[in-house]
Amino acid sequence: MILEARSLVHAYAGGVEALSDLCLTVPRGQRLAILGPNGAGKTTLLMHLNGTLRPSAGQVLLDGQKVGYGRADLNRWRRRVGLVLQEPDDQLFAANVAEDVSFGPLNLGLPEAEAAQRVAEALESLRISHLADRPTHMLSFGQKKRVAIAGAVAMRPEVLLLDEPSAGLDAMGTAHLLAALDRLQAMGTTLVFTTHDVDLAWAWSDAVALFHQGRVIGQGTAEQILGDADTLAQVHLKPPFALALGLKARQMGWLDFDQDLPRSRADSLALLDRLGR
Numbered sequence: 001m002i003l004e005a006r007s008l009v010h011a012y013a014g015g016v017e018a019l020s021d022l023c024l025t026v027p028r029g030q031r032l033a034i035l036g037p038n039g040a041g042k043t044t045l046l047m048h049l050n051g052t053l054r055p056s057a058g059q060v061l062l063d064g065q066k067v068g069y070g071r072a073d074l075n076r077w078r079r080r081v082g083l084v085l086q087e088p089d090d091q092l093f094a095a096n097v098a099e100d101v102s103f104g105p106l107n108l109g110l111p112e113a114e115a116a117q118r119v120a121e122a123l124e125s126l127r128i129s130h131l132a133d134r135p136t137h138m139l140s141f142g143q144k145k146r147v148a149i150a151g152a153v154a155m156r157p158e159v160l161l162l163d164e165p166s167a168g169l170d171a172m173g174t175a176h177l178l179a180a181l182d183r184l185q186a187m188g189t190t191l192v193f194t195t196h197d198v199d200l201a202w203a204w205s206d207a208v209a210l211f212h213q214g215r216v217i218g219q220g221t222a223e224q225i226l227g228d229a230d231t232l233a234q235v236h237l238k239p240p241f242a243l244a245l246g247l248k249a250r251q252m253g254w255l256d257f258d259q260d261l262p263r264s265r266a267d268s269l270a271l272l273d274r275l276g277r
């Protein structure tokens with residue numbers, strides 16, 4: 001486990017208890033989907049996992065060690081665990097894209113040439129090198145979103161926390177983003193992302209934590225959690241179509257247990273094609 005939340009409680013001013021005795025583990029190197037309805041506490045949890053918020057009770061552990069909340073502790077923690085907010089306008093502030101993405105590396109004290117190298121790599125990995133000199137305020141929402149993610153990627157965090165990474169992106173933008181995140185995972189980065197979209201969680205996660213009213217009501221492999229219709233129903237969700245189709249095919253004896261379940265629309269169509277032959 002690279003990160004762990006133990007019995008976290010978070011009460012906002014005004015009395016809303018957004019997290020209630022919340023327990024969650026983040027497996028190293030995996031893609032963990034935090035799935036749940038609006039207001040369940042997903043964003044609040046991400047803000048606890050990089051020390052942006054401090055719990056009213058409970059603890060966060062990084063590499064098995066309790067984290068501290070002093071300035072130096074927070075700096076070390078945030079270098080290792082990056083957070084990308086849902087709204088890119090909350091994150092971007094420099095006049096142009098390259099300047100914005102270089103802010104983090106320069107702030108780490110890296111020499112200019114090394115910071116520039118990191119910026120170039122981060123922009124390339126998000127396929128937005130052509131935007132380097134563009135003013136940030138003139139970008140589209142999807143472009144801003146990728147710039148905000150590039151800023152976090154340039155810090156080379158061990159864990160990247162992403163709040164609703166695909167919200168507001170079109171199909172192509174989402175595909176580019178997921179491909180970039182796949183490349184990061186291949187280099188060893190642990191990815192944690194929030195979503196309400198069961199199909200996205202199934203297509204693109206290894207593990208899932210299901211949130212309901214400030215608690216995790218189930219955590220396990222994507223197949224365990226997303227295939228559990230009864231638990232999903234507690235938060236008014238249904239198993240993803242591709243998974244339901246694959247499980248049905250297994251139940252009918254049309255798909256062996258050692259064969260991969262379909263993860264996407266394309267996999268589902270390929271399965272139907274095979275079955276039809």
Ligand SMILES: Nc1ncnc2c1ncn2[C@@H]1O[C@H](COP(=O)(O)OP(=O)(O)OP(=O)(O)O)[C@@H](O)[C@H]1O
Nearest residue numbers: 012013014016018037038039040041042043044045
């Ligand atoms: N700054 C704040 N002050 C007071 N209450 C807040 C604040 N931010 C969030 N809340 C409340 O805390 C609860 C959890 O909110 P949070 O944003 O963490 O949920 P979420 O699961 O990320 O929701 P969504 O899917 O809608 O983004 C909600 O009831 C919300 O109204």
